[in-house]
Amino acid sequence: MKRVGILGLAQSGKTTVFEILMQGAGTSAPSPAGREQVGVVRVPDPRVDRLSALYQPKKTTYAQIQFVDSAAAGQVSARAAAKGPDLFSSVRNCDALLLVVRDFASPAVPINGGVDAARDLKGLEAELILSDLAIVEGRLEKVAKELRIGKKQNEREHALLERCKTMLEGEALLEGQTFDAEERRLLRGFQLLTLKPILAVYNQDDDATRPAPAASGPVQAVALRAHLEREIVGLAEDERAAFRSELGMTDDGLSILIRACYRVLGLISFFTVGPDEVRAWTVRQGETAVDAAGEIHSDLAKGFIRAEVVSWQTLLDLGGHAKARDKGALRLEGREYKVVDGDCLEIRFNK
Numbered sequence: 001m002k003r004v005g006i007l008g009l010a011q012s013g014k015t016t017v018f019e020i021l022m023q024g025a026g027t028s029a030p031s032p033a034g035r036e037q038v039g040v041v042r043v044p045d046p047r048v049d050r051l052s053a054l055y056q057p058k059k060t061t062y063a064q065i066q067f068v069d070s071a072a073a074g075q076v077s078a079r080a081a082a083k084g085p086d087l088f089s090s091v092r093n094c095d096a097l098l099l100v101v102r103d104f105a106s107p108a109v110p111i112n113g114g115v116d117a118a119r120d121l122k123g124l125e126a127e128l129i130l131s132d133l134a135i136v137e138g139r140l141e142k143v144a145k146e147l148r149i150g151k152k153q154n155e156r157e158h159a160l161l162e163r164c165k166t167m168l169e170g171e172a173l174l175e176g177q178t179f180d181a182e183e184r185r186l187l188r189g190f191q192l193l194t195l196k197p198i199l200a201v202y203n204q205d206d207d208a209t210r211p212a213p214a215a216s217g218p219v220q221a222v223a224l225r226a227h228l229e230r231e232i233v234g235l236a237e238d239e240r241a242a243f244r245s246e247l248g249m250t251d252d253g254l255s256i257l258i259r260a261c262y263r264v265l266g267l268i269s270f271f272t273v274g275p276d277e278v279r280a281w282t283v284r285q286g287e288t289a290v291d292a293a294g295e296i297h298s299d300l301a302k303g304f305i306r307a308e309v310v311s312w313q314t315l316l317d318l319g320g321h322a323k324a325r326d327k328g329a330l331r332l333e334g335r336e337y338k339v340v341d342g343d344c345l346e347i348r349f350n351k
Contacts, residue, residue: 001040002282003066004199004261005091007073008100009120011109013203016226017100018069020253023233036090037069043258043269045280047312047342051271052278054316061279063269065261068094073127088131092191096199096265098257099124103202103213104227117213121200125173125219128193133168135190136161157186164192173198176218197264201257203227222260229253268341271312272296273321289337293347303350306332312342 008014022039043063052060070090091097101124103117113119143158160183167177173194179187187195200221202212212223229252232240244252262268266285270292271278281295289309294301309331310324318324339345 001064001066002096002261002265002267003068003094004096004098004265005068005070005088005094006098006100007070007088007091007124009073009102009124011111012100012102012120013104013226014100015069016230017098017201017203017224017257018067020224020226020229020233021067021257023230036071038066039069040064040066041254041258043280044255045269047269048271048278048280050316051273051312051344054320055273055275055278057273057275057278059277059279061277063280063282065258067098073124086131088128088193092193094196096197096261097128097193098199098201098261099219100201100203100226103223104205104208117202121219125194126171129168129171129173132174132192132194133165135192136165136168139190140165156182160186168194173217173219197266199260199264201226201260220260220264222256224253224256226253268339270339270341270343270345272346273315273344283339285341286338288335289333289339289345289347290335292339292345293349296347299351300347300349304335305348305350306334307337308346308348309333309337310344311340312344315344 006014006018008017018037018039021041041064043065045062048060048062068090071087073087086092099121101117101121102111102115105115140158140161143154143161146154147158160179164174164187167174174187174192175195175197198219200212200219202221202223203226204210204223206225206228208223208225210223212221214221228247232243233253235243240252244250262282267282268285269280269282271280273279281292283292283295289307290301290304293304293307310321310329314329315321315324318327318329321330324330
């Protein structure tokens with residue numbers, strides 16, 4: 001299960017976004033974790049609903065994402081980043097970061113200096129950069145001491161960290177920079193924040209219709225009217241669609257956020273279907289049938305022979321596997337086959 005950490009300055013609506021994710025998915029109360037809250041969200045997917053209606057399985061299982069609502073970020077000095085407690089400890093083991101940026105004016109919630117989404121996003125990025133810089137400099141100091149006494153095994157790591165330091169001092173995020181597989185392996189243990197995919201969520205006014213401002217560099221962006229969406233998810237579920245229609249809203253906030261998180265994480269969905277269970281699984285874009293088999297169970301990957309593949313839409317159009325097989329719509333693919341979003345897979349393997 002992928003984890004997404006939510007960060008934002010005070011009064012940005014960060015916790016409102018978290019509540020939308022929890023309530024919109026019908027999730028039970030999140031678990032407190034110190035100053036943070038952690039909740040698991042069922043990923044809405046109409047394809048799962050339609051496949052379940054076709055197969056009438058004993059069980060329907062949706063994909064899930066875990067969200068961590070961290071304490072509000074503040075302006076971190078370089079000294080505090082190096083010497084103080086790690087204010088980002090709750091999100092370091094997350095797979096991506098969701099930065100909530102205030103893009104609304106409200107006399108009830110004033111903000112010093114007025115509303116400036118670009119300024120606030122840059123401020124959040126600066127905090128992440130300072131935090132990473134403190135970690136990189138601390139490790140560099142230790143490795144430099146080892147090199148001085150003749151321990152040469154970490155020379156490559158030292159050179160890599162020097163590159164990272166130069167990038168961070170130039171106010172560059174590490175995500176989007178060029179690192180080979182070995183360098184990424186070396187960096188993985190440091191849990192650097194700017195090396196994670198980042199989604200900026202612009203929290204806009206209730207009547208806003210403008211698109212999200214273009215984010216810089218590797219940061220992707222999406223617009224959300226969080227206050228209005230929270231009011232909508234507070235309604236009975238069967239009333240929400242009509243209310244959104246009256247307001248001209250074509251999509252719900254939960255789906256907007258989940259799709260954006262999938263996009264920044266590079267995730268796609270595949271399905272296993274049958275009378276026992278219809279289930280959604282996730283893999284990264286470009287991963288193979290063997291990777292998908294391993295996602296289901298490690299034994300399937302070890303004994304992989306072939307994958308029987310058909311698109312979810314084809315199954316619906318033809319009325320199930322039996323008719324798809326009669327029509328020759330099922331394909332046998334090998335271990336190098338790259339899974340496509342919406343594939344329905346049945347793995348053949350040696351037990």
